Amino acid sequence: MKIFSVKKEIIENKKISAGCYRITFESRKIACMAKPGQFLHIKCSDTYDPLLRRPISIHSVENNVIEILYKVVGRGTGLLSEKSCGDSIDVMGPLGNGFDYQSLVTCHLSPILVGGGIGIAPLYFLARKLVEKYSNVTVLIGADAKHNILCVDKLKKLGCRVKVSTNDGSTGINGTVVNLLKKELSPENVKLKIFACGPIPMLKQINRLVSVYNVSSQVSLEKRMACGIGACMGCIIKVKNGYKRVCKDGPVFDIKEVIWEDL
Amino acid sequence: MKIFSVKKEIIENKKISAGCYRITFESRKIACMAKPGQFLHIKCSDTYDPLLRRPISIHSVENNVIEILYKVVGRGTGLLSEKSCGDSIDVMGPLGNGFDYQSLVTCHLSPILVGGGIGIAPLYFLARKLVEKYSNVTVLIGADAKHNILCVDKLKKLGCRVKVSTNDGSTGINGTVVNLLKKELSPENVKLKIFACGPIPMLKQINRLVSVYNVSSQVSLEKRMACGIGACMGCIIKVKNGYKRVCKDGPVFDIKEVIWEDL
Amino acid sequence: MKQLSLDVNIAGIKMKNPVMTASGTFGYGLEYSQLIDIENFGAIVTKTVTLEPRIGNPQPRIVETASGMLNSIGLQNPGAKIFIKEKLPKLKEYEVPIIANISGRNETDFVKLAGLLKDIGLSGLELNISCPNVEHSGLFAQNADTTYKLVNKVRKVTGLPLIVKLTPNVTDVTLIAGAAEDGGADAISLINTLIGMSIDIQTKKPKLANVVGGLSGPAVKPVALRMVYEASKKVSIPVIGMGGIVTSDDAIEFLLAGASAVALGTVNFVNPNTCCEIIDGIKIYMRDNKFNKISDITGRVK
Amino acid sequence: MKQLSLDVNIAGIKMKNPVMTASGTFGYGLEYSQLIDIENFGAIVTKTVTLEPRIGNPQPRIVETASGMLNSIGLQNPGAKIFIKEKLPKLKEYEVPIIANISGRNETDFVKLAGLLKDIGLSGLELNISCPNVEHSGLFAQNADTTYKLVNKVRKVTGLPLIVKLTPNVTDVTLIAGAAEDGGADAISLINTLIGMSIDIQTKKPKLANVVGGLSGPAVKPVALRMVYEASKKVSIPVIGMGGIVTSDDAIEFLLAGASAVALGTVNFVNPNTCCEIIDGIKIYMRDNKFNKISDITGRVK
């Protein structure tokens, strides 16, 4: 078995900014298998309403301790935020393909991580893995305002170069994370690999940008899911040669593969 | 308006024995209107599952503080037991007719309260009201075992004469609360009024007993409820002259009125 | 800003807002008057009234299900005479249109009832030809012909606005909706309950004494909404939508799907204040979406 | 104590327990094999296979509803060739009976498919004549005649056990069940999904790109149970019950109502370990109630 369905005690469910929480729990099995970019499928209620699990990225794995970082946007995440230390959390995972960062060395590419809003969640785990091997990890973080810029300190602590943007200019540059990315890109500097996660409009802009420079890029996408494991065909997206399942063939896709007009 | 639908903060949700809890909250409106034998209709979940409210008797009213005493038997009461101090509770009430204890004085009757198991819940409120006017309040309490005998101390504190029975003899007499009642009844002593609440078999036995002595008796009955207010006809029972609604025409009925074979 | 208007006129019944009660979930209005201001509703639809009193089905009559409930009340009601003499006069003290929901075993019953209920201050009649909790097998509303004939007969004996209530337990609800319209209905309402069942695995008996019952509540909303959508595309008379409405979003979904008004059923048991919450929600929605009247929302789904 | 036996033989398909997968909720079995031991199931029913590959419906395809979900996958599948060449061989490595669920636009499709799927190691065929997510209006299983004819044609070209899957979107499911039996079905399975809808009130568009979709999950259980009860009283072939099963109590309800086996659908998404939990629960129930075999439970409702 490579995927597990487990019930674990919550070690901590901490509010880390307005509407954002971080849950910590222990699972040796999941921790062993987890790769950056993969996600967990979480049951937020013990009753039949809401019925389905919710996909949440793996934010961090350290020893056997797993963290998720989530934003309250509806009923499922709302119920999750009400859980306390000691309550149990029902998770399935690790699911999905994860980021492909193995090829960086062979191709001599420098990683740039681009996170919009809660999109930073899976990128922190990736950054942790990358700093083990690379000294030149750049992380660009964008949000609407200062209080929604997450993970800056802990990314810096890892040794990453961190740049920040806010739409209201309350911290970092005044603009979006795509503006930050533009500054990193230049015709001379295409020896980059971009890993991006965030809202669709942001990813679409990145797509336009990197197609100009032809920079290798991977994006993590979201779709409403039922099974989370590849069985129900609920979460498909259009790709160059047909349909792919976000849960099983993704959530990480090569930016060139995705039919962006369809999203 | 005589009935209210309110959301209140839970002051305390205390486990008082294995599987039994007591919730305390404040509601001036409900407290003002509440009569012993009436009940509250309680939403146990914020989601659609379970959907319906659960009827729970008013256990005590003191100033504006209301108490309910409940046993965890299923999902609704299970969810209720998980609520903490500070969580909100959604209650509708007071509902139903309540015990008729006004006639005691005029008829020179002594009250005997008979509670089986969690059936003691509404009787404590009744006892509180009775001791304001009568010195001779008897309360008979039965349960399977000692740890499920509830409220003895606080009833004694009110000044009630309390007798206890358990099926396993772990406290009080070895037997049922009906055995206790038998001892109170005698052809000489029919100047009594019985108020009983508990499982149907117990109430049926009481019915047989009092029909011999012709003692005036009121019983509190239970039926699954939807509206709790008399509108849906879901909770009817058969009575001598047709059907009555437990929620609106009851839950307290004259023992002679009920068609016991039908319960 | 323009004045918002929540008024609707359903087949001649003037309501100050499009939120009605669903038959059988609000009694004769009087029980709830102790808890809420029943004049908040756009109209009150009574529990089904039959010609003679009915004692209804044996207990148990109610089972909770996932996000819903089954009922087999069996149309317990005091009969037309007591309705007219005792219930209606009290209900008429409130300033709210009253619609009597009626049912019968056959056409004659319906015709007689419609006759009895003339000129006594009712704002309309709703024909319950879709109650799953009575003996005869096959409901009127499961067959287009019987629906047409019945509606047609009742139409001839009453000048009151005539609402025909349809069952979801059919292969194609548009056929029945069409038949009701052809028969002379002024409006249709749907859905009545879906027929369902539940078994107590310990006693091995059905949980309802009547074996089967009617499923209602949030669980049925997707089916109800689909049927309102289908039926309202088929007929040109107004459609009253119901089935699982709890929030104002739910109510708005029904309006968008094609309903001209909505009715609240099971939710009354769960939260008796829902009517006000829904009206407030609809107002906000209208403001945000620049709709001036309810009919701007009706059928707006793209 | 006597030995408990959970074996069932459904129309010649020998299963070690009565818990199957419901088509479309378990892919071709392979995805779940990374998470659970798929041999735990009594049988595996595949996602619907069609003659040609189908790309299915556009996104969104899934909406959560109260205690349920709507799907409009639209029978996305790689087609019979790839199923036979790539999916089936891997699935056959497991020791569990495999039932291919097939569908088509017309009788010819079904007949061709049944022909293609002979002698390749399948334990049975399930005819999906009840999928709400395809273009043609009106499903085969909404009409007794078309059901009879279709089943009859397929019957002639295959010796495999033939299960016919029925839709709940009908006035009288017993008519269709009877027609399937008369046509030569070895078993029937029900229910497929109820047709439902959901609207996004902000965009005013249906939440499913396909407008309507199929409702499944605990919400539909009362309807499913009622139909299994009705259908199993009508036919003498075995009935496979499904619709909203989550717990062993649910599964037992279906058996009591008349099912000879049950299938798990939506619950696979919620708790992939449900099969084992249900089997354990059934065992305990059998012990407590002194039932020795599954057929002792089937149809035992009083």
Ligand SMILES: Cc1cc2nc3c(=O)[nH]c(=O)nc-3n(C[C@H](O)[C@H](O)[C@H](O)COP(=O)(O)OP(=O)(O)OC[C@H]3O[C@@H](n4cnc5c(N)ncnc54)[C@H](O)[C@@H]3O)c2cc1C
């Ligand atoms: C692979 C993947 C990884 C994700 N990782 C994270 C993460 O690390 N942190 C985080 O906060 N969020 C993450 N999300 C998004 C998260 O799944 C949704 O926010 C969550 O499911 C919303 O559930 P809800 O019940 O609170 O909201 P709902 O009440 O169901 O809906 C509120 C809003 O959320 C959207 N939404 C609901 N369910 C999903 C879903 N399954 N997929 C996408 N959007 C949905 C709805 O369209 C709606 O706009 C991820 C999504 C995917 C697909």
Ligand SMILES: Cc1cc2nc3c(=O)[nH]c(=O)nc-3n(C[C@H](O)[C@H](O)[C@H](O)COP(=O)(O)OP(=O)(O)OC[C@H]3O[C@@H](n4cnc5c(N)ncnc54)[C@H](O)[C@@H]3O)c2cc1C
């Ligand atoms: C007027 C009245 C007053 C009551 N007062 C109290 C009280 O003070 N304390 C207390 O602990 N209990 C009281 N009850 C019983 C209480 O309502 C049920 O125990 C409760 O509804 C069970 O809900 P559940 O979801 O936990 O159980 P479920 O999972 O719904 O069912 C578990 C068991 O409880 C029974 N039950 C469920 N709902 C009801 C209902 N509405 N009425 C009767 N039985 C039901 C079921 O038949 C089943 O056997 C009262 C009931 C009534 C009618």
Ligand SMILES: Cc1cc2nc3c(=O)[nH]c(=O)nc-3n(C[C@H](O)[C@H](O)[C@H](O)COP(=O)(O)O)c2cc1C
């Ligand atoms: C307890 C109960 C009793 C009902 N009685 C009637 C009735 O007498 N006549 C009728 O036409 N519909 C009756 N209905 C159906 C409702 O009016 C409504 O059509 C159905 O419940 C769907 O709406 P809901 O999901 O909002 O409850 C009843 C429903 C319930 C729950």
Ligand SMILES: Cc1cc2nc3c(=O)[nH]c(=O)nc-3n(C[C@H](O)[C@H](O)[C@H](O)COP(=O)(O)O)c2cc1C
């Ligand atoms: C996502 C999804 C896809 C489905 N696909 C199919 C299918 O391809 N063929 C089919 O016969 N039934 C299909 N069904 C219906 C199920 O097999 C089952 O009949 C229905 O979901 C009711 O069972 P449940 O409530 O346990 O899910 C599908 C159901 C779901 C939820």
Ligand code: FES
């Ligand atoms: S969610 Fe089921 S295939 Fe992706």
Ligand code: FES
């Ligand atoms: S619960 Fe509705 S009438 Fe009593």
